[in-house]
Amino acid sequence: MDFLLLLISTGLVTGAAYGLVAMGFAIIYKSTGVVNFAQGEIVMLVAYIGFSVANTFHLSFFPLLIVMIPISMLLGLALERIFIRPMLGEPIFAIVMVTVGLAVILRGVTIMIWGSEPYNFDAGISTTVVKVGGIPFYPAQLYLIAALAVVTLLAWLFLRFTRMGISMRAVAANETAALLVGVSVSRIHAMAWMLSSAIAAVAGLLIAANFKLAPDLWFQGLKSFPAVILGGLDSVVGAALGGIIIGLIENLSQGYIGQGMREISGFIVIIVVLMVRPYGLFGNREIERI
Amino acid sequence: MKRLAMTLAAFLASTAAYAADPGVTDTEIRIGDVNIMTGPAAFVGKGFSLGSKIAAGLINSKGGVNGRKITVITEDDGYIPARSFQALTKLIEVDEIFALNGTSGTANVMAMMPLIEENNIPTVVSQAPAAIVYNPVRPSVFTFGASYSDAFYAQLKYIHEKNPSKDAVFGIIRQDDDFGKEVEAGYDRAVKEFGVKDGIRLRFKKGTTNFSAEAAQMKEAGVTVLANGGIFAGAGNILGEARKLDLQLQPAEVWSEGIPASAKLLAPAGYDFMVADYVSLTGPANDKFMEMAKQFVTADELKDVSRYTYASFIGLTSLAAAMEKCGQDLTRECTIDNLRKLKDFDTLGLSAPVSFDNPEQHSGTAVGVYQYNIKDGKFEERAGFQQY
Numbered sequence: 149m150d151f152l153l154l155l156i157s158t159g160l161v162t163g164a165a166y167g168l169v170a171m172g173f174a175i176i177y178k179s180t181g182v183v184n185f186a187q188g189e190i191v192m193l194v195a196y197i198g199f200s201v202a203n204t205f206h207l208s209f210f211p212l213l214i215v216m217i218p219i220s221m222l223l224g225l226a227l228e229r230i231f232i233r234p235m236l237g238e239p240i241f242a243i244v245m246v247t248v249g250l251a252v253i254l255r256g257v258t259i260m261i262w263g264s265e266p267y268n269f270d271a272g273i274s275t276t277v278v279k280v281g282g283i284p285f286y287p288a289q290l291y292l293i294a295a296l297a298v299v300t301l302l303a304w305l306f307l308r309f310t311r312m313g314i315s316m317r318a319v320a321a322n323e324t325a326a327l328l329v330g331v332s333v334s335r336i337h338a339m340a341w342m343l344s345s346a347i348a349a350v351a352g353l354l355i356a357a358n359f360k361l362a363p364d365l366w367f368q369g370l371k372s373f374p375a376v377i378l379g380g381l382d383s384v385v386g387a388a389l390g391g392i393i394i395g396l397i398e399n400l401s402q403g404y405i406g407q408g409m410r411e412i413s414g415f416i417v418i419i420v421v422l423m424v425r426p427y428g429l430f431g432n433r434e435i436e437r438i
Numbered sequence: 439m440k441r442l443a444m445t446l447a448a449f450l451a452s453t454a455a456y457a458a459d460p461g462v463t464d465t466e467i468r469i470g471d472v473n474i475m476t477g478p479a480a481f482v483g484k485g486f487s488l489g490s491k492i493a494a495g496l497i498n499s500k501g502g503v504n505g506r507k508i509t510v511i512t513e514d515d516g517y518i519p520a521r522s523f524q525a526l527t528k529l530i531e532v533d534e535i536f537a538l539n540g541t542s543g544t545a546n547v548m549a550m551m552p553l554i555e556e557n558n559i560p561t562v563v564s565q566a567p568a569a570i571v572y573n574p575v576r577p578s579v580f581t582f583g584a585s586y587s588d589a590f591y592a593q594l595k596y597i598h599e600k601n602p603s604k605d606a607v608f609g610i611i612r613q614d615d616d617f618g619k620e621v622e623a624g625y626d627r628a629v630k631e632f633g634v635k636d637g638i639r640l641r642f643k644k645g646t647t648n649f650s651a652e653a654a655q656m657k658e659a660g661v662t663v664l665a666n667g668g669i670f671a672g673a674g675n676i677l678g679e680a681r682k683l684d685l686q687l688q689p690a691e692v693w694s695e696g697i698p699a700s701a702k703l704l705a706p707a708g709y710d711f712m713v714a715d716y717v718s719l720t721g722p723a724n725d726k727f728m729e730m731a732k733q734f735v736t737a738d739e740l741k742d743v744s745r746y747t748y749a750s751f752i753g754l755t756s757l758a759a760a761m762e763k764c765g766q767d768l769t770r771e772c773t774i775d776n777l778r779k780l781k782d783f784d785t786l787g788l789s790a791p792v793s794f795d796n797p798e799q800h801s802g803t804a805v806g807v808y809q810y811n812i813k814d815g816k817f818e819e820r821a822g823f824q825q826y
Contacts, residue, residue, distance in 0.1 A: 151658050154683070158650030165648075256476075264480035265699045266671040268706055275706060277682050284682050359647040360671035360703060363478040367645055402651035408614050410651060411643040 153283055155403040156396065161289040163395020164296040165358070168351035169372035170379060170387035171303060172344040178320045178382045179340035181240055182232075185247040188369015189254035190227070190345055194220045195352030196262050199269050199361055208272035209291070209353070216349040224345025228338050236334065251366070259363050266362035271353050288357040295350050300388040303347075307384065312339060320382060374414035378421050380431020390429065393417075459770045461536025467506045467761065467768070469494070469754065470529040470559075471540030472522050472550065475514035481699060483542070484742045486565055487512050488735060489750030490539050493758070495734025503761045506768070508754075511535060515542050519549035526550045530557055537561065537761075537773060539754045544568040544616070554579060560760070560773040564753035564802070565746060567716070568620065572800045578770070580777050580794045582716075582753055582802040586617060586692065588826045589714040590624030590665050592805040593690035596821050597663055597712065598632045601688075607637035607660045611652055611676060612667030614641040621667040621692070628665075637661045646672060653679035664689045666711070670700050677707035688712070696817065697744040701810055712809050712820070716789055716802045717748040719817045723787030727751070748788045752802070756783050756792045790823040 169191055176184045184190075198216045201207065207215065231250050235243045273288045280290070307313040318326040319336045327333055355368055372391065379390025394414045402410035421428060461468040471490050474483030487510075494508040502508060511533045513525035522542050529535045530553060537560040541547045544566040554561050558578050563571050567583025594608070610625045612618035618641065629636045638659035640652050649668070653676070656664065666689045668676045673695055680687055693715040694700055704711055718724055727748070731740060760776035761768055778799065783792040790804035804823035811818055 151654055154654040154657075155651055158648075158654065158679075161650065162648050259476060259478075259480065264476070264478050266478075266674075266703055268674075268703060277684075284684070286678075286682055359675055362671045364645060364647075364671075367647075399651045403654060406655070407641050408643050410648075411646060 151403065155399045157280075157283045157285065158289075159396040159399030160293055160392060161285075161358070161395070162399060163375075163392035164292040165351065165355050165368065165391070166372040166375040166394050167296045167388040167391025168292075168299060168347055168354070169368055170375035170391045171299065171384050172347045172351065173369075173372070173376040174379070174381060174384045174387040175303070175344045175347070176340050177376075178384060179316050180232075180243075180337050182243045182247065183381070184344070185244065185369075186227075186251035186254055187344065187348065188366040188372070189251045189258075190220075190224070191348045191352040191355065191368060192363070192365040193254050193258055193352075194223065194345065194349045195269070195356040195361055195365055196258055197223075198271065198349070198353045199262070199267065199356065202269070202271060210272075212272055213350065213353065216353060217346050220345040220349035220352075221342040224341040224343075224348075225338055227345075228341035232337065232341070233334065236337075251369075255363065255366055262363075264363050266360050269353075269356040269361040271357040273357055286358070288354060292354045292358060295354055296388055296391070299347055299350060300385055303384045303388075306343075312336075316340065371414065374418045376428075377418045378428055380428030382432050383428065383430035386428060386430030459536060459768075460530075460534035462506070462768050465506055466509055467503055467537075468509050468511055468533060468535045469757070470526065470533065470535035470538045471510050471512040471750075472515050472525045472529065472538070472542050472546070473512055473540040474517040474542055475512065477516045477518075479517045481697070481742065482565075482694070482744075482746055483514075483517075483540075485697070485744035485746035486540055486750045488731075488739055488742055489747035489752075490754050491739075492731045492734050492747065493751045493754035496730065497755070497758050499733070503758050504765055504768070508758065510539070510754075512540065515546055517543060517546065519545045522546035523549045523553065526553050530559070535559070536768075536770065537757055539564075539757060540750060541565060544570065547571055551576065551579075558770050558774070560757065560770055560777060562753040562757050562777075564749040567800070567802070568616070570616070572798045575798055578774050579799065580756075580780075581798070581800045582756070582789075582792060583749065584714075584716040584803045584805045584826075585624075586620035587624035587627070588803065588805050589693055589716075590621055590690060591627050592624075592714040592807050592821070592824070592826050593712045594625065594628035594632070594663065594665065595826070596807045597688050597690065598628070598634065602632075603662075606662050607635045608663045608665070609637040609639070609656055609659055609661030610665040610667065611640040611642065611649070611656070612665070613644050613669075615644060618667050621665060625665040634663075642668075647675055649676045649679045652676065653683050653685070656680060657683045657685055662686060662688065666691050668692075669694045671703055673700070674703035674707065677704055677709055677711070681707040681709070690714070693745060695810075696808065697746070699744075701815070701817075704810070705812055705815065708812060710809055710812055712807060713817070714805045714807045715745055716805055716823075717745050717752070718788050718806060718823075719745060719808045720819060721787070724748075727786060727788060752785045752789055752792060755785070756780060756794075759783055 375390035379386030398410040401413040515522040564582040572581040689711040764772040807821040
C-alpha cells in the first residue's frame with residue numbers, strides 16, 4: 149500500500165508540472181488557434197531569468213514569483229509582438245512554424261547567456277523533507293501541486309467572470325463575430341501570450357526547483373503535450389486535469405510495469421486519445437487541425 | 439633545364455611539407471578537435487578542448503615537436519553524430535589537419551570512423567573509451583580510457599570489501615542504451631563475484647528528469663548499494679528522490695560526476711557518493727597540473743578544468759610523443775607506427791602510464807576509486823589506479 153501511495157503522490161507532483169505547462173499551451177491555442185511549440189522553451193527561459201534574479205537579489209519563493217510573473221508577461225508580450233503579430237492573417241501552419249523557429253532561438257539564446265552547465269535552483273524553497281499523511285514530499289513538490297490548483301482556479305474564474313476572459317472565449321468561439329462586436333482580436337492574442345507566459349513563470353520556477361535547472365528543461369514542453377491532447381487543446385482546465393492524469397499514468401506504469409514504461413505511456417495515451425476522442429476529454433469537437 | 443631541375447629539387451628538399459602528409463609545415467602541425475562546444479553537454483566539450491589547449495601550450499613552450507608548433511583547430515558537433523562527420527570533413531578538406539585528438543562521444547566517433555580510416559588519420563580517442571571503438575581495431579585509432587564496466591566494478595568491489603555486510607542489497611539504475619549496458623555489465627560482474635543480493639535492475643530513457651517511481655521501487659527492494667547510471671542532473675535527481683524516501687545508500691556513480699559542476703548537483707542529496715575514473719581527480723598530480731595550466735589559459739578558462747581536460751591533455755601529449763620520434767620526416771604512417779610502440783608514457787601522474795603496444799591499441803584501462811566528501815566538497819582517493 150505504501151508503494152502505491154508513493155507512486156500516486158509523486159505522480160501528482162509530475163502531473164502538476166505537466167498540467168501547468170499544458171495550461172500555457174491551451175491558453176494560446178484557445179485564443180489564437182496556434183499550437184505554440186515554444187511553450188517549453190519559454191518555461192525554460194523564465195526559469196533561467198528567475199535563477200539570475202534569485203541569485204542577484206536573494207529572494208525567497210513568493211517575492212521571486214511576484215517579480216517573475218510581470219517579467220514573464222512582458223517577455224510573452226515581446227515575443228508575440230516580434231514573432232507572432234507580423235504573421236497575423238498568414239496561414240496557421242506558417243505561424244506554427246514560426247513558434248518552432250522561436251523554440252530553437254530560445255534554446256540557443258539560453259545557452260549563450262547562461263551556459264550549458266546544469267545548476268541546483270532552490271528558488272528560495274526549503275529542501276527539508278515534510279510528511280503529509282506519512283508520505284514524504286519536498287516543499288517544492290507541494291508548492292507545485294498547490295500552484296496547479298490555484299492557477300487552475302484563477303484561470304477558470306478569469307475565463308468565466310472577467311470581461312477580458314469572456315472576450316477571449318468569444319474570440320475562441322468565433323473570431324469574426326468577436327471582431328464585429330468590437331473585441332480587439334490582436335489585444336486578445338497579446339493577452340493570451342502574456343497569460344501563458346505568466347503560467348510559464350510559475351511552472352519554470354517550480355520545475356527547476358524540483359528537477360534542477362538545465363538547458364534541457366525545454367523538454368518539459370514536449371513531455372506535457374500528452375496532457376494537453378488528453379485534456380483538449382482548447383480547454384485550459386482540461387489541460388490541468390490532463391496533466392494530473394498523465395502524471396499518474398506514467399508513475400503507476402513505471403512502478404508496476406517498469407523498464408522505461410513511464411517515458412512512453414504518455415505518448416501511448418496521445419495515440420489512443422487521438423483515435424478515440426481527437427478533441428480530448430474537455431475539448432471542442434470542432435478541432436480538426438494542429 | 440638542368441638548372442631548373444636543380445632549383446626544383448632544392449626547393450622540395452628545403453620544404454618538408456612537400457614530403458609530408460597534410461597538416462605539417464616546417465613550423466606547424468595542425469591537430470583537429472571535434473567536440474561538444476554547444477548544447478546541454480557543452481561543458482564536457484569545453485573541459486576537453488581546454489586539455490588540448492594546455493597540452494599544445496606546454497609542448498609549444500618547450501619548442502614544439504622538433505621545432506614545429508602545434509595548432510589545435512576545434513570544430514563543434516553539438517554532440518550530434520551527423521555534425522561530427524561534417525566537422526571532420528571540414529577539418530580534413532579545409533584545415534588539412536594532420537591528426538585528431540578531440541573526438542566527442544561514442545556515437546560521434548563511430549560516425550567519424552569512415553573518414554578517419556579512409557584518410558589514415560592518427561587519432562587518439564580519450565573521451566569515448568567504448569569497446570566498439572577499439573574492437574575491431576582500426577590501424578590509425580588509439581583509445582585511452584577504461585570501460586564503464588570496469589569503473590562500476592571497481593567501485594562496487596571497494597564498497598563490498600570495505601563493508602561486506604550480509605544485509606547489503608545491490609541495485610542498479612541505468613540508461614536504456616549501449617552506455618547503460620556497459621554500466622550493467624560491471625554491476626553484473628560484481629553481484630555474481632561477490633554473491634550479494636541483486637535487489638533491482640531499473641532502466642530509463644535518456645533525458646528522463648523525474649525518478650520518483652524508480653526511487654520508490656528501490657525502497658521497495660531495500661537497496662543499500664546503488665550503481666547509479668544517471669548522469670549530470672539526472673544522477674542528482676535520482677539521489678534527490680532517494681534521499682526524500684530516506685534510503686540509506688552508498689551510491690556508485692559514472693565518472694562524469696567527478697566534474698565539480700556535477701558533484702555540486704549531487705551534493706544536496708547528502709550522500710558521500712563514489713566515482714571511479716581512469717584519470718586522477720585529486721592529489722599532487724592535479725595540483726601540479728593546475729599550476730602549470732595557469733601559464734596557458736585564462737583564469738576564467740581554468741574554472742572549466744575537469745576530468746575531461748586531463749583526458750585530452752594525455753591524448754595530445756601522447757600523440758606528440760609519437761610525432762616527436764619521427765624527427766623531421768613527420769608522416770601519418772610514422773606517427774601511427776610510433777603510437778603503436780608507445781610504452782609507459784608518463785602522463786605527469788594524471789593517469790596510469792600510457793601504453794598502446796597491445797593488440798587493441800588501447801591504454802589507460804587502470805581505474806582509481808574516489809569518494810566525494812560532502813562536508814568539504816572535495817574528492818578523496820580511496821583506491822589508486824588498478825586493473826580490474
